[in-house]
Amino acid sequence: MNGLVTPERGGLIPVVSYARTSEDFRQRDGHGLRHQVRINERTAQQQGCRVVAVYADNGCSATRAGAKRPGFERLIEDLVCGRTADGQEIRGVVCVADDRLYRRPEDLSRFYAALTAREGRVYIDPQGIRDPYAPDGLLQAVRSLEVAVAETQVRSRRVSNWHWARAVEGVPHSGPRPFGWQDDRISLHPNEAALVERAIGERIGGTAVRAIARAWCDLGVTGTRGGRPNAQTVTQIMTAPRVCGYRANRGVLLSDPGTGEPVCGQWQPIVSPEEWKAVCATFSAGSLYLHRGTGAPRLTENGKVTPRARTLGSGFLRCGAVRSDGSQCDGAMCTQNGRSKRSPYVYTCRSCARCSISGPLADEALERILSSDSSWQMSPPGPAGAPGAAGEWGLEAKREVIGSLLSHCVVRPGEKGNSSWDHSRVQPVWRCAVREGGAAAVG
Template structure:
């Protein structure tokens, strides 16, 4: 039998309490962990112990890899140290059940190693006192882990089947309402649906999604969670199969077993299927909603397209914000509106700075050839190969990367039509 010193008044054994809930989405008041901590205090009193401090993780899964549990981490650290922050000695842990502490073998290993790092400690739950040093105590912990893992698998399978059955019946997704529909997820939101339909038409006609996102921002449009639209969110919205009435589940378009035709949802579509297929065809496979939606399997092995312009990735926005600070956002390539500038570099962040693509690329070459510091200038052989098209774009970009950290693009002057190479300010390595 484990012996304990009378470290607390009345000879009570000082223990720490831990509580955890997986979800707190409805009330968001932490009542679950609060109730568990109350039960832990009662359990401690019933077994001659006293809770000296408590740790909790509200709305934290213990079965998913990579989920941060600050309360559990502090518990482990204090067990290893042997004392709480206030200096009180720890002689045991109390919790409602083992699955509150661990649902993965890694967490069980961490917990047992920390708990048994000092002799004479106990582990309490509603079943009673457990000796974590004995073989029976270890076997009980392993049995609890097996039960938790089995329960997690059964619950995951049950939930997956439930979502699949709802999807086959065409029931809308749960969660936040999709952009373009009202809260019932069935009736169209007139203004948003019109924006989506217009964006699909513009994208099919060749307009960049960043330009569409910028138009939405200028109109004051926000997403259903309050965020500002960007190229990625616009892409997901206009390539989602729900825009034409199709139902998807976990990144796959659902087909009716009887007919082999796509399952139709119960909601009102925004565009016909042929428009959805046409807009999807304007994107590379890795960008489509079907490979980016919640629960969708990630596409791997898709090669990223090589940059087609010299300055891609090297230019930063030099526009000033309202508070006087410099934007510093990356400049992205967009389609230009003139023969002299068939492409432009525009800020992906503030959208208040752009420069002719050929102007910026020529400015980079001038800096490398004539205007840069002596140690950064190209050799005659390299210059000859560069100027006589005996060098690939990727080789040129490697030279640029070796010479510049980046280049800052100052905003242009309205109405000035001549090229101002001084707008490109280099930051040399």
């Protein structure tokens, strides 16, 4: 093995233990973590090691992008430093299985870079000691990642099919109790159902939904989770297909394959299908439950599952901050409200929160990047292509051009105390490799 440590005479190799559970909603007592920690301690002892620190993440997913794992992040930082917070030397990591540490390629890369940041480290699991410096050790980690990804995809497809099959049979949702029904999700709640029925009638008659929400608040009505009703929640309650007995799944109204008629649930309806269609007609398409309901994708008029962007750079910017292990964050930057007239909105990294840039500055930099491109110089579309008038580029048209030319843009962190606008902070990553050398930055 390449540079692996061996226990000194009479001594043990100091290693750290990592444990993670994906969910803990049944007993909520952390028993899964305790079991993994005990197994790690036994494994370390069997391999001539001793656990000097424990890192754990309870109820944290390693599959979803952007999921927060404080224990894993602390482990990466301490591996790079070579010591724990209390000064204990780290010479290895013990874990019950690879998929507890990583289920995404990004996490695998970060973990191995941190683990091998110093010489003489080991990785231990119940199968024995692994050499993280040898090609075989890395290949074994990659194979474990492939198995974890395949397992996640199969499980996701199985769960999705299970929910769809239940929906087709008209079985009620297994989530929180819907407003208007009893705990069995089938029998009507007398008071809440009466409120929903009256609200639907008032809305069809022209009453503003905000007035209905205020009336509910005045009556002391609360949602099934204890929240106060507002215009959006009342809209969702009234436009949910459930109120007329129809069953939907992931934002799609289900229909019988043989007859084409909507699938009806096993619960008691509050209003008729005609009344439900009538109240839905009083709202815009983007406000309906089928577009914005719990667990349903947010749809636009084009049928896409992403909401309509309000800024030019939304969805195109990635964080260029450098982590402690030397890797680039590359997290998506989201739009937030700014604090000045010059920057009424800003783009901020949602992963590390260490990189932020003025929204108007970033959008202006994007237009500068594209100003030399031939497709940007062509005649702008008419009114159908964008919100602007004919002869002007609208936001959607600009974003369409950006998406066709750029993969994304990397935003370098600004200098503290420097308030001047620096357009070169926005670095384009072109879809065509030939363009890479021609326009790497904009001055």
